[in-house]
Amino acid sequence: MRPEFRRRKFFMIIPMVIVGIFLFGLVVMGLWNCVLVAVLGVKAVTYWQALGILVLSKILFGGFKGRGGCHGGRHEMWRQKMQEKFSNMTPEEREKWKAEWKSRCGWRRDRDEKANEEA
Numbered sequence: 001m002r003p004e005f006r007r008r009k010f011f012m013i014i015p016m017v018i019v020g021i022f023l024f025g026l027v028v029m030g031l032w033n034c035v036l037v038a039v040l041g042v043k044a045v046t047y048w049q050a051l052g053i054l055v056l057s058k059i060l061f062g063g064f065k066g067r068g069g070c071h072g073g074r075h076e077m078w079r080q081k082m083q084e085k086f087s088n089m090t091p092e093e094r095e096k097w098k099a100e101w102k103s104r105c106g107w108r109r110d111r112d113e114k115a116n117e118e119a
Contacts, residue, residue, distance in 0.1 A: 025051040 027047035036042050045053065086094065 021051075024054055028054050 025047055029045055029047050032050060032053070033044045034044075037044050089097065
């Protein structure tokens with residue numbers, strides 16, 4: 001990639017991020033003032049308070065990791081690893097593995113089915 005293109009791209013991203021933050025703040029403020037004021041009877045918030053709520057919710061629920069959320073990229077890595085492991089198994093090994101995990105995790109479902117049959 002050419003250096004001038006990279007520099008131009010960098011300077012185009014900055015205004016887009018600023019506009020995105022501004023719009024996100026407006027959306028949070030609008031939703032808060034339209035929904036929560038009417039439903040819960042809380043006070044209306046200003047734009048800056050809405051941005052504060054947005055940052056607080058990001059800290060509490062999303063964190064500041066690259067991907068966001070509580071798992072980051074671990075879920076995808078686990079999924080790929082399991083797909084690879086499954087693809088290397090024979091059909092008999094797959095059935096044995098499924099039966100083992102059903103006995104580990106399916107006990108609640110079996111208990112619920114027995115309760116429904118008795119009722």
